[in-house]
Amino acid sequence: MPSLSPTMTEACTYLNFITKHARFVVLCRDSFLLCRDKATVELECMEEGYLAKIVKEEGSKGIQVGEVIAITVEEEEDIAKFKDYSPSASDAGAADKGSSPPPPPPPPPKQEVAEKPVSSPEPKISKPSAVSTEDRIFASPLARKLAEDNNVPLSSIKGTGPDGHIVKADIEDYLASRGKEAPAKTPKPKGAAPASLDYVDIPHSQIRKVTASRLLFSKQTIPHYYLSVDTCVDKLMDLRSQLNSIQEAAGGKRISVNDLVIKAAALALRKVPQCNSSWTDDYIRQYNNVNINVAVQTDNGLYVPVIRDADKKGLSAIGEEVKQLAQKARENSLKPEDYEGGTFTVSNLGGPFGIKQFCAIVNPPQSGILAVGSAEKRVVPGSGPEQYKFASFMSVTLSCDHRVIDGAVGAEWLKAFKGYIENPESMLL
Secondary structure, three states, X not given: OOOOOHHHHHHHOOEEEXXXXXXXXXXXXXXXXXXXXXXXXXXXXXXXXXXXXXXXXXXXXXXXXXXXEEEEEXXXXXXXXXXXXXXXXXXXXXXXXXXXXXXXXXXXXXXXXXXXXXXXXXXXEOOOOOOOOOOOOOEOHHHHHHHHHOOOOHHHEOOOOHHHOEOHHHHHHHHHHHHHHOOOOOOOOOOOOXXXXXXXXOOOOHHHHHHHHHHHHHHHHOOEEEEEEEEEOXXXXXXXXXXXXXXXXXXXXXXXXXXXXXXHHHHHHHHOHHHOEEEOOOOEEEOOOOOEEEOEEEOOEXXXXXXXXXXXXXXXXXXXXXXXXXXXXXXXXXXXXHXXXXXXXXXEOHHHHOOOOOOOOOOOOEOEEEEEXXXXXXXXXXXXXXXXXXXXXXXXXEEEEOOOOOHHHHHHHHHHXXXXXXXXXXXXX
């Protein structure tokens, strides 16, 4: 490409904008003319102006280097002056011979700012640039927008564009330097809370660490799915009242709904033994013992003491054992044999806390856990038209490891469990 003369180089520094398709470039100041380079280059507008005339329309072919393509003016009323303007033939042919294009028409008389001799690089910030005697600050629209968004006063920026114009790079340099000049703050320790918060760091108990590790492992490695069912507990509550009357007469302890749920879960596991199993990489281990872990919340964390052979024990024995293990859990005196070896888990948040329904996380290496919600009264249709009655229903959700318990098997287990809950006398057979 032919080299540009000093005049052409000066003209290129006043580039204003490029159109939508990056084809038409114009001069930014007064009525200067601009030649087009052979490369498609996007340059930033240095100041505001008006496009007076497009000499070469979009899609024009054979445009030579140094050929006039457009004209801009600073004032809108100057647009009409170039209505009939057309470039001379000498302007178009100069580029082919490698000569410099004709110098652009001089701008209107304007008091110029004395240029300083080139010296060592200076910081681009914090020094106002007096660009005119009228105290006007020249900045590109993009630079003005960036400065406005970041609350940067243009008077504090020294422009590096032509005639001291402020460009986008000047604003970015100012913002970067302002960040560096900010006083270094004392680094806060990792994980520290804001100074305005009042807090207490509670050390992890050993049981909480173990529980967290096992639950994380469970959610990351076990493909959970959930099955829910509503069970009518009217007959269960009636049976419990009768049994508690007998217990009180004999000096025994009362039986809870949770004791009945544990017994029903154990019997359902004996009836559907596929749910009483664990997954290994080589086989599925199906247990002959039905050992039910019972979730117990304490101040130290969640414990799951185990009721061994729950399917073979009576309700009174189950109730007594649950109370003893729960007390030991609250006293943090459980031994490994008190919570190891479980094959299935029951978690009840309904009775103690009134939770209607929830989904529990499988307790590995087990394959199922039953989440028990609270009982609530509902209106159900009666036997005849316009007849209804009240009944109490308890929601339960079975969380299953899909590697071991298929959906139909889980549903079969819930059907068996519901049968024992809604016909509790069958648990006594």
